[in-house]
Amino acid sequence: MSEIFTIMEYAFFRNAMAAAVLTSILAAMVGTYIVSRKIVFISGGITHASFGGIGMAYFFGLNPLLGAAVFAVLSATGIEWVSQKGKVREDSAIAILWSLGMALGIIFVFMTPGYTPNLMSFLFGSILSVGRAELYMLLAFCLLAGVFFWLYLRPVVHTAFDPEFSKIMGLPVGFFRYTMSVIIALAIVISIRSVGIILVLSLFTIPQITAMLFTRNFAKIIPLAALFGVVGSLAGLFSSYFFDIPSGAAIIFFLTLQFLLVKGLVMLLEYVHRNHS
Amino acid sequence: MSKPLVKLSGVSTGYFSETVLRNVNLEIHAKDFIGIIGPNGGGKTTLVKAILGILPLFKGRITFPQGKVRMGYLPQISAIDKSFPITVKELIGSGLKAKNSWFPQLTREQKKQVSNLIAEAGLSGQAHKPIGELSGGQIQKAFLSRALINEPQLLILDEPNTFVDKGFEKELYQWLRVLNEQMAILLVSHDIGTITPLVKTIACVNVDLHYHPSNQLTEDLLKVYNCPVDIIAHGPVPHRVLKEHGL
Numbered sequence: 001m002s003e004i005f006t007i008m009e010y011a012f013f014r015n016a017m018a019a020a021v022l023t024s025i026l027a028a029m030v031g032t033y034i035v036s037r038k039i040v041f042i043s044g045g046i047t048h049a050s051f052g053g054i055g056m057a058y059f060f061g062l063n064p065l066l067g068a069a070v071f072a073v074l075s076a077t078g079i080e081w082v083s084q085k086g087k088v089r090e091d092s093a094i095a096i097l098w099s100l101g102m103a104l105g106i107i108f109v110f111m112t113p114g115y116t117p118n119l120m121s122f123l124f125g126s127i128l129s130v131g132r133a134e135l136y137m138l139l140a141f142c143l144l145a146g147v148f149f150w151l152y153l154r155p156v157v158h159t160a161f162d163p164e165f166s167k168i169m170g171l172p173v174g175f176f177r178y179t180m181s182v183i184i185a186l187a188i189v190i191s192i193r194s195v196g197i198i199l200v201l202s203l204f205t206i207p208q209i210t211a212m213l214f215t216r217n218f219a220k221i222i223p224l225a226a227l228f229g230v231v232g233s234l235a236g237l238f239s240s241y242f243f244d245i246p247s248g249a250a251i252i253f254f255l256t257l258q259f260l261l262v263k264g265l266v267m268l269l270e271y272v273h274r275n276h277s
Numbered sequence: 278m279s280k281p282l283v284k285l286s287g288v289s290t291g292y293f294s295e296t297v298l299r300n301v302n303l304e305i306h307a308k309d310f311i312g313i314i315g316p317n318g319g320g321k322t323t324l325v326k327a328i329l330g331i332l333p334l335f336k337g338r339i340t341f342p343q344g345k346v347r348m349g350y351l352p353q354i355s356a357i358d359k360s361f362p363i364t365v366k367e368l369i370g371s372g373l374k375a376k377n378s379w380f381p382q383l384t385r386e387q388k389k390q391v392s393n394l395i396a397e398a399g400l401s402g403q404a405h406k407p408i409g410e411l412s413g414g415q416i417q418k419a420f421l422s423r424a425l426i427n428e429p430q431l432l433i434l435d436e437p438n439t440f441v442d443k444g445f446e447k448e449l450y451q452w453l454r455v456l457n458e459q460m461a462i463l464l465v466s467h468d469i470g471t472i473t474p475l476v477k478t479i480a481c482v483n484v485d486l487h488y489h490p491s492n493q494l495t496e497d498l499l500k501v502y503n504c505p506v507d508i509i510a511h512g513p514v515p516h517r518v519l520k521e522h523g524l
């Protein structure tokens with residue numbers, strides 16, 4: 001126990017804990033939208049496409065996260081456009097974007113002279129090296145997304161559920177769908193620092209499906225998913241430190257373990273309840 | 278005759294560049310009850326979407342001679358994602374416009390309006406349940422309540438009798454009869470046999486629209502109208518449609 005307090009004295013660990021909490025809250029809001037609209041595959045496409053931006057940014061000597069953000073936003077709005085116009089098969093468009101992004105990333109990183117030390121941290125995440133500036137950026141975006149959800153949850157849910165009826169009701173369906181695409185893209189890119197491109201999507205889906213074991217009310221899924229996200233992420237973070245394993249992988253492992261435990265518990269309670277009534 | 282609520286003049290529309298409906302003329306008056314029939318892919322839903330204003334017109338125009346018309350819409354339930362986490366209360370509330378678009382929440386009166394309609398529809402026990410936990414009939418009731426919450430002048434229903442049990446179907450038709458005393462109804466159905474005794478007039482849609490100013494239609498007329506729909510005869514003579522159908 002004393003060891004836990006000892007590591008919390010380190011600024012880098014406190015930063016990592018704050019990043020885990022903020023990322024979980026952000027992922028809870030955005031992930032609930034992703035899971036409800038069943039656009040997990042689209043989000044996977046956006047995530048992997050962003051690697052192209054990271055590669056290009058390395059090549060041109062720019063901030064890799066900026067490159068990732070530009071690629072992610074362009075892919076997200078592009079996919080939304082394709083899905084609204086319906087002229088190309090949406091799943092094929094996503095697959096193309098997914099692999100093209102990865103291919104561009106690899107090509108540009110390969111062409112960049114010298115060694116690219118942070119590349120692995122983008123693929124697998126590096127929450128223990130999150131700095132103060134990144135933390136502020138995460139906090140700012142989290143607050144922005146929070147205010148947007150607080151004000152506009154109703155039209156966000158309605159346009160996600162039934163865009164056609166929302167259009168009849170006079171809601172600006174395009175505005176909300178595109179705005180959510182941009183929020184998804186930026187939330188994913190910001191979370192890449194913590195858990196990496198390959199694992200980030202789990203943070204946007206596992207806590208949500210765990211929460212959905214208890215409620216099917218959009219507004220109630222968000223706080224519950226945030227709670228499961230925070231618990232799983234912190235458990236992963238501490239284990240990664242004590243067992244010296246990669247943090248991103250440990251977080252996802254604990255989120256999945258938590259889901260299985262909760263699912264098992266719910267099934268057990270249902271079984272007991274059935275047999276007693 | 279009073280001015281129509283909605284008037285379609287020479288309307289052609291469809292998806293992308295494909296024309297699904299061609300040169301359609303139709304007038305919908307207050308308290309009309311029009312059955313829209315036609316083969317699959319003939320343009321029934323396209324017609325509905327054009328009237329609702331969510332499909333651009335290639336040609337012609339749709340006007341509202343009495344001014345803006347409040348419309349209620351019940352979509353095909355098969356097109357709805359029933360696993361989406363939305364409760365019955367939220368769903369019905371989504372049929373109301375928020376008064377303040379910068380902070381689009383329902384007012385206390387609007388929330389009361391939702392609660393009242395939930396009680397009227399007999400869904401009080403289901404108000405906080407997600408729609409995925411409802412039976413076919415309850416889902417239809419919830420969606421119909423969403424269509425009715427803003428007290429429409431024109432109610433449009435797209436295949437309301439699919440996925441519901443016979444018991445609820447009967448209840449639904451009784452509701453529609455009562456509702457028709459207050460509003461015009463446009464009812465799309467593939468089951469011509471079931472709807473004919475209910476509706477006042479029929480429109481056959483198969484790219485073109487042929488308006489039939491009564492609810493009695495024969496197979497021969499359907500041929501003239503180029504409207505190949507299966508006739509499930511409920512009357513005593515198999516080739517005559519459908520005078521003696523009891524609901």
